[in-house]
Amino acid sequence: MTRSRPRRPGARRRSPAQGPPRAPHAPAFHGARVVVVGFGASGRAAAEVLTAEGAAVRVTERRPAAELGAVAPPGVEVLAGGHLPTHLDNATLVVTSPGVPPDSPVLTWAHERAIPVWSELELGARLCRAPYIAVTGTNGKTTTTELLAAMLCGAGLKARACGNVGYPFSLAAREAWDALAVEASSFQLVYQEHLHPRVSVLLNVAPDHIDWHGTLQSYAGAKARIYARQREPDVHVGNASDPVAAPLSSAAPCAVRWFREGPPETGETGLVDGDVVVRPARGSERTFPVSSRDHAFALDAAAAVTAALAFGVKAPAMASALASFEPLPHRGELVAEPGSVRFIDDSKATNPHAALAALAGRHDVVLIAGGRAKGVDLSPLRAAAGNLSAVVALGEAAPEIEAIFADLLPVRRASTMEEAVALAFVEARPGGEVILAPACASQDMFRDYADRGERFARAAAALAAALGKHDDDGGSDRG
Secondary structure (H helix, E strand, O other): OOOOOOOOOOOOOOOOOOOOOOOOOOOOOOOOEEEEEOOOHHHHHHHHHHHHOOOEEEEEOOOOHHHOOOOOOOOOEEEOOOOOHHHHOOOOEEEEOOOOOOOOHHHHHHHHOOOOEEEHHHHHHHHOOOOEEEEEOOOOHHHHHHHHHHHHHHOOOOEEEEEOOOOOHHHHHOOOOOEEEEEOOHHHHHOOOOOOOOEEEEOOOOOOOHHHHOOHHHHHHHHHHHHOOOOOOOEEEEEOOOOOHHHHHHOOOOEEEEEOOOOOOOOEEEEEOOEEEEEOOOOOOEEEOOOOOOHHHHHHHHHHHHHHHHHOOOHHHHHHHHHHOOOOOOOOEEEEOOOOOEEEEOOOOOOHHHHHHHHOOOOOEEEEEOOEOOOOOOHHHHHHHHHEEEEEEEOOOHHHHHHHHOOOOOEEEEOOHHHHHHHHHHHOOOOOEEEEOOOOEOOOOOOOHHHHHHHHHHHHHHHHHHHHHHHHOOOOOOO
């Protein structure tokens, strides 16, 4: 499986897509007094980078010190237990973590004092010397970013995935890479002005994080900032099939190349029988087989191929990456198969758009859905009723899930993931599927989407093990 740290090829060659070799430089923030808001992965990286670049750094964190679980870099002052106006005294810059809402008091205090507010993405953009591809969208960002990193490595470049994918962009920006694939979230894009990718990608836009952005228009506007500084000869990659994203991509101030869900038009990339097909304006059509039959994965692959071609990656490197790449955890994994029922973990489907993509083309599915809705209308899930045989509702949004499907399908409510798995198995038809595609965030009941997916997988595996033992004892597999 391709990981977030792509391999370092033994033989390297420079290509026209690469910038000049990295040279030593003077500290970029010498004398700056910076307050970092939040001490998660992004905040810790920002504090480390800013300190290395000569700044005096203070961290303000709402959690108590006992919960932080990490040691601050030498010389960094950490003020835990809640934000106070005095934490911003004498600051010349604030770097905020992605989870901090724009209307939070600490950022309001910064704006009132006319202190510039950056994201950690902006910090990386100001320091990065390697050329990079930047990827954003409501769904598919991580898969596309990891695919691009694999393609860049396959082309003989020293490259890696970074940004919202897990390894902070600001750390990668100071390291000696030939190229980077950068995942950018809407939270990060709001507070940046210097992001300038060689190639940018907008995968899709659907309602998500409305509780943070306030409106879909504001959320979409943040996504469009992915290309704000691009000019010729930069390239933006857009989704011709997405009704919200396509108009945004059309406004990019540089060349735009398109991918789409179905067969491509001339000059585009598309999907034919589940494989990626490039139909150039001149030259022969090329087909790239995809390792997974999952439709959402194939569309991400089409976006990655389009972006990699724009960056200058050759076809063999892309074909190799697509043939060997496996979908990432919690994105459509088969985790257990008790009896003849397949349990599929798509915990990363944290909004209705992603959940509908997970259900596309499937039948006889019991859907486990619910969690924290983030201010998003969940009613579009009703469109999937024809794919479903039953629904199990979970978490804060359970009443809304029940209301959406009550007149269409059997709906059960569960109070734990283990109960949800058991109820779903009872409702499942022989040869059918149970899919965890929550359409919601996880933090009402779980640490994050990975914790939620792991709980689902453990419960499904325990059910399969118990069923196997029951069979060995001569029992039947269904009540």
